[in-house]
Amino acid sequence: MMKRLKQVKRGEPFNIQVDNEFLTAYHGETLATVLLSAGKKIMRKSLKNKNPRGYYCGMGICNECLVKLEDETRVRACQTLAEPSMKIKTGA
Amino acid sequence: MEEKDFVIIGTGPAGISAAVTAAKSGVDVTLIGEDPRMGGQIFRQIIPPLYSQTHYVDTQNEKIFNNLSEEKKKVHLQFLSKTLVWGIFDDKVLATDNKDHPLIKAKKLLISEGAYEAPVAFPGWTLPGVITLGGTQILLKSQGLIPRGRTLVAGTGPLLYYTASQLVKNGANVVGVLEASSLFKWMNWTFRLIRAPKLLWKGIQYLTLLKKRRIPIYYNHVVAKAEGTESLEKVIFTKDNNNWEPQEGTEKTLDVDTLCLNFGFIPSTIFTHMAGCEHEFDPTLRGWIPTLNNKLETSKEGIFVAGDCNGIGGVKKAFVEGQIAGTEIALQLGQVSKPETHSFLSRLQKKNSRLNWYQKFLKDIYAFRPGLLKLLTPETFICRCEEVDFKTITNTLENGAWSLDQIKRLTRMGMGRCQGRFCFPTVLGILSKYYSQKELNQLDFSTRPPAKPLPLKELI
Ligand SMILES: Cc1cc2nc3c(=O)[nH]c(=O)nc-3n(C[C@H](O)[C@H](O)[C@H](O)COP(=O)(O)OP(=O)(O)OC[C@H]3O[C@@H](n4cnc5c(N)ncnc54)[C@H](O)[C@@H]3O)c2cc1C
Ligand code: FES
Numbered sequence: 001m002m003k004r005l006k007q008v009k010r011g012e013p014f015n016i017q018v019d020n021e022f023l024t025a026y027h028g029e030t031l032a033t034v035l036l037s038a039g040k041k042i043m044r045k046s047l048k049n050k051n052p053r054g055y056y057c058g059m060g061i062c063n064e065c066l067v068k069l070e071d072e073t074r075v076r077a078c079q080t081l082a083e084p085s086m087k088i089k090t091g092a
Numbered sequence: 093m094e095e096k097d098f099v100i101i102g103t104g105p106a107g108i109s110a111a112v113t114a115a116k117s118g119v120d121v122t123l124i125g126e127d128p129r130m131g132g133q134i135f136r137q138i139i140p141p142l143y144s145q146t147h148y149v150d151t152q153n154e155k156i157f158n159n160l161s162e163e164k165k166k167v168h169l170q171f172l173s174k175t176l177v178w179g180i181f182d183d184k185v186l187a188t189d190n191k192d193h194p195l196i197k198a199k200k201l202l203i204s205e206g207a208y209e210a211p212v213a214f215p216g217w218t219l220p221g222v223i224t225l226g227g228t229q230i231l232l233k234s235q236g237l238i239p240r241g242r243t244l245v246a247g248t249g250p251l252l253y254y255t256a257s258q259l260v261k262n263g264a265n266v267v268g269v270l271e272a273s274s275l276f277k278w279m280n281w282t283f284r285l286i287r288a289p290k291l292l293w294k295g296i297q298y299l300t301l302l303k304k305r306r307i308p309i310y311y312n313h314v315v316a317k318a319e320g321t322e323s324l325e326k327v328i329f330t331k332d333n334n335n336w337e338p339q340e341g342t343e344k345t346l347d348v349d350t351l352c353l354n355f356g357f358i359p360s361t362i363f364t365h366m367a368g369c370e371h372e373f374d375p376t377l378r379g380w381i382p383t384l385n386n387k388l389e390t391s392k393e394g395i396f397v398a399g400d401c402n403g404i405g406g407v408k409k410a411f412v413e414g415q416i417a418g419t420e421i422a423l424q425l426g427q428v429s430k431p432e433t434h435s436f437l438s439r440l441q442k443k444n445s446r447l448n449w450y451q452k453f454l455k456d457i458y459a460f461r462p463g464l465l466k467l468l469t470p471e472t473f474i475c476r477c478e479e480v481d482f483k484t485i486t487n488t489l490e491n492g493a494w495s496l497d498q499i500k501r502l503t504r505m506g507m508g509r510c511q512g513r514f515c516f517p518t519v520l521g522i523l524s525k526y527y528s529q530k531e532l533n534q535l536d537f538s539t540r541p542p543a544k545p546l547p548l549k550e551l552i
Contacts, residue, residue, distance in 0.1 A: 001221065001239065001240055001241065001323075001349060001350060002231060002237040002238065002239055002240055003237065003238060003239075003240040004236060004237060005144075005232075005236040005237065005238060005262060005263075007144060007145070007146065007236075008138065008142055008143065008144045008235075008236030009142070009143040009144070010142055010236075011141050026142065027141050027142075028138070028139040028140055028141050028142035028235075029139075029142065029235060030139075030235065032231075033231070033235045033237055036231070036237065037237065039240075041220035041221055041322075041323040042220050042322060042323065043220070046218070046476075046479055047477075047478075047479070048478075048479045049479055051218065051479075052219070052220050052322050052323065053218060053220060053476075054220030054221070054323070055220070055223055055227060056222070056223055056224060056227060056476075057208065057209060057223075057224050057226065057227050057514075058223070058224065058226060058227025058228070058229075058230040058231060059133075059208065059226060059227065059230060060126065061208055061510055061511075061513055062476065062510050062513075062514055063477065063508075063509035063510055064218075064476065066509075078227075078230075079126075081128075081139070
């Protein structure tokens with residue numbers, strides 16, 4: 001859904017585990033960037049109807065981009081920086 | 093509890109300029125911002141170690157930012173970055189998610205938390221792939237990302253043309269721009285920009301680029317529906333009239349992967365509400381504006397407001413308002429004397445009123461037109477978080493509820509994680525049709541901490 005601009009320099013890539021796959025990330029990137037660059041648009045499911053939701057406001061207020069960390073806390077993908085060895089779950 | 097002389101919430105142009113102004117007079121300033129770097133919406137910078145030679149901040153305003161950054165280096169400020177303020181309690185006590193500074197009591201407080209995108213609900217607006225134009229800009233400026241695939245830009249106002257041309261320049265496939273207002277209206281508004289030739293010139297450049305790349309601009313058109321199974325695939329749009337009411341029988345369909353929307357901005361008043369300041373309801377904004385005196389102090393002594401959360405006025409106004417608040421606070425804290433600041437303050441106030449025309453210009457362009465409410469079908473979700481649809485809201489209104497709190501209690505609308513930011517404006521748009529300004533002013537709007545939800549860890 002999104003692509004990384006070539007003219008922006010990114011350091012050494014690392015992987016983060018998203019559901020059951022590994023996605024490429026760079027330091028300085030948010031989880032939303034990693035997900036959207038890999039074409040993953042669905043970040044959470046709505047509570048009642050389990051409808052897909054994803055990145056919307058980008059500024060940390062809509063909470064549509066919530067993803068689950070390994071310790072089950074939910075964080076906003078647009079406000080959380082990707083770090084090596086992170087494991088996240090989407091669509092929860 | 094820590095006690096601080098002057099605390100500022102928000103690191104946009106308003107917050108930074110207040111900080112620099114007060115610190116220059118010797119005030120001990122604590123500046124709190126959620127983002128890793130200062131700049132706010134307009135000067136949002138790339139997050140290091142990502143690096144870009146090109147700044148995606150527009151060059152005219154970059155000067156203001158560079159000057160501010162230079163001045164900032166010369167003064168001493170305490171800057172708490174990546175720090176979210178989640179509550180204001182009695183008498184200017186702030187709660188933050190910063191482990192080293194969980195509670196801060198401020199002698200003087202400036203709220204400059206900015207604004208957020210005005211939501212417009214229509215069938216399919218919750219599908220992944222439908223995003224705000226601000227969110228699109230954030231991805232470009234702070235992450236170096238552009239939409240892949242077919243991208244449609246829609247809504248109203250100058251930000252559409254600015255962002256569309258920025259995306260096109262960076263190689264995105266923009267399939268069109270939908271503008272809710274008419275070309276005729278735009279010609280009228282453009283005339284007013286004679287007062288700001290640089291802005292006018294920029295607008296012409298954006299339009300020329302879009303024309304050169306053969307990107308169609310559909311004036312008098314609105315998005316009626318977004319469709320897709322798991323994410324956005326198609327956008328159905330229609331002609332509209334001057335009230336932005338969709339016209340039946342004029343539907344067109346486009347295959348679209350990303351829809352970027354903007355219908356203007358709504359001032360964030362969560363903190364001024366939490367602090368118990370007085371407000372006035374503005375139906376054209378579908379939101380509130382805090383009541384301020386000419387020094388930008390609210391009805392609560394020692395609490396000030398500057399920038400977009402006091403009505404959308406653009407970067408220059410945010411900058412000047414920050415200076416006014418910073419100067420007045422330095423005076424109230426006894427760091428400068430009245431004669432010293434008197435002429436400076438009145439100069440700033442004059443400058444600020446000279447910038448009012450631009451605020452009025454933006455207000456006229458973005459003023460909510462109720463025709464948009466015709467986009468709602470009974471099943472359209474108005475509240476995204478709690479999934480409350482239009483039919484539930486109309487039933488509740490027909491059964492006699494009219495205050496926001498009543499609607500909230502009966503439907504759970506606005507009880508979700510966005511704290512009503514993306515549903516209240518739609519409901520207020522509906523209510524504005526039924527109630528007078530005076531009645532709307534009396535609408536109760538209560539907010540409780542947290543202002544933004546925290547991971548559960550923080551609250552335990
Ligand atoms: C999404 C968006 C995109 C925009 N794009 C443009 C543009 O391209 N061109 C243009 O001319 N104008 C644009 N504007 C308008 C422009 O941003 C403003 O006119 C100007 O930047 C206002 O400055 P400000 O300091 O009032 O607020 P902002 O620049 O919005 O700054 C507010 C700051 O407060 C911080 N904040 C908010 N809540 C909290 C909290 N709870 N805890 C800690 N910190 C908090 C935010 O992180 C932010 O840094 C945009 C506005 C928005 C909302
Ligand atoms: S996209 Fe809105 S909070 Fe992340």
